[in-house]
Amino acid sequence: MFERTALPGGPRVVTVRLPAARSFSAVAYVRAGSRMESRAESGMAHFMEHLTFKGTASWPSTRAVSEAIEGSGGTSNAATDRESTSYWARVPSRDAVLAMRMLGELVTRPLLREDDVAHERTVVIEEIRSYRDDPGEFVFNLLDQAVFGDTPLGWEIAGDEESVAGLTASSLRGFWEHWYRPSNVVVAAAGDLEHEAICAMVEEGFGSDGVSAPTAPSATMSAPETVGIPDAAAAPGSPEEGRPSWTPGDGRFQPAPPLPSAERFRIVNRPGSQAHLALAVPALRRDDPDQWTLELLDTVLGEGMSSRLFLHLREEAGLAYDVHSFISDFADCGMLGIYAGVDPHMLTRALEAILGELAELRDHRIPDDELGRAKAYACGRLELRLEEGRNLASWLGAQEALHERTLTPEEAIEAIQAVDGEAIRSLAGRLFRDEALSLAVIAPGRRGAGLERRMRLP
Numbered sequence: 001m002f003e004r005t006a007l008p009g010g011p012r013v014v015t016v017r018l019p020a021a022r023s024f025s026a027v028a029y030v031r032a033g034s035r036m037e038s039r040a041e042s043g044m045a046h047f048m049e050h051l052t053f054k055g056t057a058s059w060p061s062t063r064a065v066s067e068a069i070e071g072s073g074g075t076s077n078a079a080t081d082r083e084s085t086s087y088w089a090r091v092p093s094r095d096a097v098l099a100m101r102m103l104g105e106l107v108t109r110p111l112l113r114e115d116d117v118a119h120e121r122t123v124v125i126e127e128i129r130s131y132r133d134d135p136g137e138f139v140f141n142l143l144d145q146a147v148f149g150d151t152p153l154g155w156e157i158a159g160d161e162e163s164v165a166g167l168t169a170s171s172l173r174g175f176w177e178h179w180y181r182p183s184n185v186v187v188a189a190a191g192d193l194e195h196e197a198i199c200a201m202v203e204e205g206f207g208s209d210g211v212s213a214p215t216a217p218s219a220t221m222s223a224p225e226t227v228g229i230p231d232a233a234a235a236p237g238s239p240e241e242g243r244p245s246w247t248p249g250d251g252r253f254q255p256a257p258p259l260p261s262a263e264r265f266r267i268v269n270r271p272g273s274q275a276h277l278a279l280a281v282p283a284l285r286r287d288d289p290d291q292w293t294l295e296l297l298d299t300v301l302g303e304g305m306s307s308r309l310f311l312h313l314r315e316e317a318g319l320a321y322d323v324h325s326f327i328s329d330f331a332d333c334g335m336l337g338i339y340a341g342v343d344p345h346m347l348t349r350a351l352e353a354i355l356g357e358l359a360e361l362r363d364h365r366i367p368d369d370e371l372g373r374a375k376a377y378a379c380g381r382l383e384l385r386l387e388e389g390r391n392l393a394s395w396l397g398a399q400e401a402l403h404e405r406t407l408t409p410e411e412a413i414e415a416i417q418a419v420d421g422e423a424i425r426s427l428a429g430r431l432f433r434d435e436a437l438s439l440a441v442i443a444p445g446r447r448g449a450g451l452e453r454r455m456r457l458p
Helices: 044-052 062-070 092-106 114-132 135-148 161-167 169-179 195-206 291-302 308-316 344-363 368-385 389-402 411-418 421-431
Strands: 002-006 012-017 022-032 073-080 086-092 185-191 223-228 265-269 275-282 322-330 334-342 438-443
Touching: 012 195, 012 389, 022 092, 044 073, 044 114, 044 169, 044 265, 062 073, 073 092, 073 389, 086 092, 086 114, 086 389, 092 195, 092 223, 092 334, 114 135, 114 169, 135 265, 135 275, 135 334, 135 389, 135 438, 161 322, 169 389, 185 195, 185 389, 195 368, 275 308, 275 344, 291 322, 291 344, 291 368, 291 421, 308 322, 308 344, 334 344, 344 421, 344 438, 368 411, 389 411
Parallel strands: 012 185, 265 438
Antiparallel strands: 002 012, 002 223, 022 086, 022 185, 073 086, 275 334, 275 438, 322 334
């Protein structure tokens, strides 16, 4: 049972009680990410995430911030994505108030000092260099560029060295003032605490809109408005009444461009003993009615050691050690991608084998026994993941912040079980087309040359 409350002028709060749990997990989703940036601002959301941990009103140094949580045996961290930035903490239940206060400080009362900006700039640049030096990571940035082009969805989330060098304390403070408002935050929590008690912690820790400076105290808030549990009879993906939602072009971010971009191919020559290949097609927006069909298509194609890509490319053909598929979805668009790390001499063969698997899904209905195993895998993986409090809090927070409604695990499982083989074949036919394919490759010498001419489904 989830409970949901919209605090007046403050965060929306969604919780689940876990009787007898000894831990308490909380996640704060700020609905601001790299997609909200201009080219000159590229990397600002990620830089902001770093900067909050440099000090807050109550914990004025990085050491004080870390010791506050680690002193209880807990852990905390943050992550920046395209449309949100999330902050989380997991502590023993007795320190739930501390965890919520810390999250509130990070989001609503960071110090944002100029000296910290100058210091952290070098740290962020080194982070950018580290994953650019890792071809198995950098190939995914190239794939984003190939699919989404020169747009915020195609830029690196952390920005590049030039854009990060141009960020100032003033511009970062403006970003914080615009986006890090309590009303633009969702707080989700899981633990053995009553919903009302958690709402009181959020009210105290996060305050309300009207906080004009990082060091200002939280405003006193009136009684919260409690919103009912999502109607279980509503169709998965249908919007909840009265729920704030984002519409592309509403001023938060620009709509996605026509996909794929005109580039479609990104080939980088780099010395190394392995080639890295990433292939993608535009897919579905986050709450598309066929989202669970796509989930199962992805499961059959490349999730786990029973998937077709793993069995055929690794176990049978011996072409790759790591080969898998993945989904990236946003408010108005999405991508289905495939990655393989292969011997540079086997690039062409690996690409042709992957394209063959896509054509097989396009042309033939998945056998019932294989589909049954895929459903069991998808449902079981979801259930096992949500056994852990932090994952459950993240599930709740991400859905409340980014999706059109918050599903229970039972509703998600029911939606997965309702998908049939013909729906998957039909979706594959819509997605897997020659003109939709995009490719990114990092390979030594000129091993990637000419691969774009082989981008044809059999």
